[in-house]
Amino acid sequence: MIWVDTIVQGILLGGLYALFAAGLSLVFGIMRLVNLAHGDLIVMGAYLILVLVTLLGLPPFVALLFAVPLMFAFGWGLQKFLLNRTLGDDILPPLLVTFGLSIVLQNALLEGFSADSQRLPTDALTTASVAVGPLNLGVMPLLTFASAIAVIIGLNQLFYRTSLGRAFRATSDDAVTASLMGIKPANIFATATGIALVIVAIAALYLGLRSNFDPNVGPARLIYAFEAVIIGGLGSLWGTLVGGIIIGVAQTVGAALNPEWQILSGHLAFLVVLLVRPRGLFPRAHD
Amino acid sequence: MALLETQGLTANYGDFQALFGVDVVLSEAETIAIIGANGAGKTTLMRSISGVLQNAPDMVRFEGQGIGALPADEIMAQGVAMVPEGRRLFPSLTVEENLMIGTYGRSTGGHWSLETIYDLFPILKERRHNPGTALSGGQQQMVAIGRALMSNPRVLLCDEISLGLAPVVIKDIYKAVPAIQAAGASIIVVEQDIGQAMAVADRVYCMMEGRVTLSGTPSELSREAIHDAYFGAGH
Numbered sequence: 441m442i443w444v445d446t447i448v449q450g451i452l453l454g455g456l457y458a459l460f461a462a463g464l465s466l467v468f469g470i471m472r473l474v475n476l477a478h479g480d481l482i483v484m485g486a487y488l489i490l491v492l493v494t495l496l497g498l499p500p501f502v503a504l505l506f507a508v509p510l511m512f513a514f515g516w517g518l519q520k521f522l523l524n525r526t527l528g529d530d531i532l533p534p535l536l537v538t539f540g541l542s543i544v545l546q547n548a549l550l551e552g553f554s555a556d557s558q559r560l561p562t563d564a565l566t567t568a569s570v571a572v573g574p575l576n577l578g579v580m581p582l583l584t585f586a587s588a589i590a591v592i593i594g595l596n597q598l599f600y601r602t603s604l605g606r607a608f609r610a611t612s613d614d615a616v617t618a619s620l621m622g623i624k625p626a627n628i629f630a631t632a633t634g635i636a637l638v639i640v641a642i643a644a645l646y647l648g649l650r651s652n653f654d655p656n657v658g659p660a661r662l663i664y665a666f667e668a669v670i671i672g673g674l675g676s677l678w679g680t681l682v683g684g685i686i687i688g689v690a691q692t693v694g695a696a697l698n699p700e701w702q703i704l705s706g707h708l709a710f711l712v713v714l715l716v717r718p719r720g721l722f723p724r725a726h727d
Numbered sequence: 728m729a730l731l732e733t734q735g736l737t738a739n740y741g742d743f744q745a746l747f748g749v750d751v752v753l754s755e756a757e758t759i760a761i762i763g764a765n766g767a768g769k770t771t772l773m774r775s776i777s778g779v780l781q782n783a784p785d786m787v788r789f790e791g792q793g794i795g796a797l798p799a800d801e802i803m804a805q806g807v808a809m810v811p812e813g814r815r816l817f818p819s820l821t822v823e824e825n826l827m828i829g830t831y832g833r834s835t836g837g838h839w840s841l842e843t844i845y846d847l848f849p850i851l852k853e854r855r856h857n858p859g860t861a862l863s864g865g866q867q868q869m870v871a872i873g874r875a876l877m878s879n880p881r882v883l884l885c886d887e888i889s890l891g892l893a894p895v896v897i898k899d900i901y902k903a904v905p906a907i908q909a910a911g912a913s914i915i916v917v918e919q920d921i922g923q924a925m926a927v928a929d930r931v932y933c934m935m936e937g938r939v940t941l942s943g944t945p946s947e948l949s950r951e952a953i954h955d956a957y958f959g960a961g962h
Binding site: 603606607609610612613614616617618619620621622623624 | 777778779798799800803804808809811815817818819820824827828829831832833874878
């Protein structure tokens, strides 16, 4: 029974990793841009929520509602005025610029908030649990997982049911021809990064509620996100969820065997998938 | 007054000059054809008009306004739609989504809608939920034309729409031209197939090495004159 519990906890943890990864997957899927600052943007989002909670005295979930438009605007501007300039046939400029952005963000957060570890204020909800059959599941992990599912369903609806979604896919296929349809690729990319940072804000909320964070934890979140995206197959959102779950389960199973193995076993699972299916579990048909 | 015209249009790819002062005039309700061999500058001309390549503002004028320096999406929004060379359907989109994206930058209302496109090319209705790229070349060309028509353009630019298609398929596609004209679009076709161009166009421009070497109505132009304009005199 303890194993069932371990695996279920791992699946729920996978929801958090899928939230970390969904924005990364979205941006890569639309503009082939690998954002190395993604983890630091999550941490920045957590500090933004912390500031809103502290200054305005809001509960974290309400603070998220204020953080969402701010993060969207930040992502839109970041893409429009900085990252769009790095896009082109060469994949190196976006890597260098987002790597630099990662360092800038870490140091700015360090200046502004010091290296002290922070946490969003918790209440009864954070520690509550529900009994499902013989298992005791934390409300917070369940909420995280449900949010990951909701984000992925929402993104799929956006992609396949709306005019904006068609424009995303068309621009991703062929930006020049998309411009002949009246689409401004620069604005489409800016909107995509804006949406990615909305997901980052959601991920940041759960990061801050579930664990301590400080300005330097971003790169590790980036690695988990990357692994989830690669396991799932680049650009596939449901694949990203599966990738997150695989890492989550590997971590909880590893931790159950020996607490020191938690992080390592997640990375090992990633390497195994990479060996067996180098293009991930659900690669796109055309690329 | 000219609906769309180029005046002394030049274009460069880096150090390579592809157009040397091209003057082309398209009047309201007219169909013109641009013919010429590979490398004559026909596609460069279309890319300059549609805004994929940008020029000095007054080198391309639409309804009296200089549009030469505008980007492609703004030119499309004004009513100049392009059927690009090689069809260029979006592989991630179904046939119907490919058509619907044609209205993204301009949805003015008018004759063309999904229903009227399906009336024009009935085969597309049967295949509307297939990926665009799963269709035959001729059907893909129909989607590309339909996609451009969805915005109810004033000017339709067709770049090499018969390229790589069987003669019987080309005939099928050109059968749509009268309906497109009747719905109020003026048309520029770029063609390597001279017979097809002469049959459909009110006037023909022949290009060679980035210049217009001959123009006139199909009845004015002799085979020899076209041959000379196409390959250069002395061949």
